[in-house]
Amino acid sequence: MGENSAGPRIAGQTSPQDAGQQSIALFFIPGAEPQLYAIDxxxxxxxxxxxxxxxxxxxxxxxxxxxxxxxxxxRLRDGICLEDDSVQLGSYRVAFDGDTVLVAGAEKF
Incomplete structure (x- = not known):
C-alpha cells in the first residue's frame, strides 16, 4: 500500500484530506468483474x-x-487519469460483507 496523495494543487486551495477527512467515491457496476470499485x-x-x-x-x-x-x-481499477497519466486518484480495495461495504487503505500503482 502506498501513501495517498491529493495530487496537483492550486495555491490557496485545500482538499478534504488536509482537514483529516477522506471522501471516497463508491461505484457498484452489476455484471462487471469486479462489481465494486472505490476511488478518491x-x-x-x-x-x-x-x-x-x-x-x-x-x-x-x-x-x-x-x-x-x-x-x-x-480508470476505476487504479484511479489513473486517461488524459494525463501523471494524475492519479487513490484507489481502494473493496468487498461486500453481507449488506456492508468494506473499504481497505489507499493504493498507488
Whole structure:
C-alpha cells in the first residue's frame, strides 16, 4: 500500500484530506468483474469533491468515470487519469460483507 496523495494543487486551495477527512467515491457496476470499485472523490484537477457524480464509461476495455466538471476520465481499477497519466486518484480495495461495504487503505500503482 502506498501513501495517498491529493495530487496537483492550486495555491490557496485545500482538499478534504488536509482537514483529516477522506471522501471516497463508491461505484457498484452489476455484471462487471469486479462489481465494486472505490476511488478518491476529490478531483485534483477541478479542486472539488465531484468524482462520485461522474458518468461511468468503458474506454478501450477499461471502466472509467468522467469527472463532471472537466470531463477527464479516471480508470476505476487504479484511479489513473486517461488524459494525463501523471494524475492519479487513490484507489481502494473493496468487498461486500453481507449488506456492508468494506473499504481497505489507499493504493498507488
Amino acid at each position: 472523490n476529490w478531483d485534483p484537477l477541478a479542486a472539488a469533491g465531484v468524482i462520485s457524480r461522474g458518468i461511468i464509461a468503458e474506454i478501450d476495455g477499461e471502466l472509467t468515470v468522467a469527472s463532471p466538471l472537466y470531463k477527464h476520465h479516471f
